[in-house]
Amino acid sequence: MQGGGSGVLGNMRAAWAKARQRWWVRWGVDLAFLALIFVAVAAWQTRHLPGSGAPAPQFTLRTLTGETVSLESLRGKPVVLAFWAPWCGVCGAESSNISQLRKLAGDSAHVISVALAYDDEAAVQRFAQEHAVDYPVLLGDDSVQEAWRVNMFPTVFFLSPEGTIERSVVGYTTLAGLSWRWML
Numbered sequence: 001m002q003g004g005g006s007g008v009l010g011n012m013r014a015a016w017a018k019a020r021q022r023w024w025v026r027w028g029v030d031l032a033f034l035a036l037i038f039v040a041v042a043a044w045q046t047r048h049l050p051g052s053g054a055p056a057p058q059f060t061l062r063t064l065t066g067e068t069v070s071l072e073s074l075r076g077k078p079v080v081l082a083f084w085a086p087w088c089g090v091c092g093a094e095s096s097n098i099s100q101l102r103k104l105a106g107d108s109a110h111v112i113s114v115a116l117a118y119d120d121e122a123a124v125q126r127f128a129q130e131h132a133v134d135y136p137v138l139l140g141d142d143s144v145q146e147a148w149r150v151n152m153f154p155t156v157f158f159l160s161p162e163g164t165i166e167r168s169v170v171g172y173t174t175l176a177g178l179s180w181r182w183m184l
Contacts, residue, residue, distance in 0.1 A: 058070070069138055090154060094172050115139055152170050152171070
């Protein structure tokens with residue numbers, strides 16, 4: 001084999017150089033690379049969360065309206081469980097997506113949220129009013145945050161009707177992204 005790039009390897013390099021001259025090949029490779037980065041970042045962000053197939057940590061929490069809700073009572077339907085903090089700007093941006101998902105899901109799933117890392121209930125109330133929250137808001141505490149291993153906001157879990165964790169996502173998620181994960 002000669003050193004000037006001849007042979008099979010040289011032919012492959014020449015074919016790749018010719019293919020890269022086409023715009024759709026360049027865009028396709030670039031988009032595939034971006035998708036790979038996106039998947040890697042998403043996997044890194046969820047690395048400490050309870051894994052797929054794990055039983056969901058149980059809780060009984062009070063709502064903003066004073067009722068109590070246990071996670072156990074939601075069994076029988078899929079559950080979309082969004083953890084957020086009232087000081088989190090990204091949580092505010094995602095709030096309308098959670099609301100729209102709740103409307104889209106209708107009676108086929110429970111879409112609820114848990115407020116964490118707040119100083120007082122008034123901060124949670126303000127967030128709910130400012131962002132027109134129309135889904136149930138549960139008041140979480142440090143023990144819930146620790147049990148679910150939530151250390152970034154927003155964090156959304158998708159639970160099976162049997163109460164096991166199916167998947168999770170950290171950070172802003174579009175309505176399409178939430179819907180896709182819910183329907184999987």
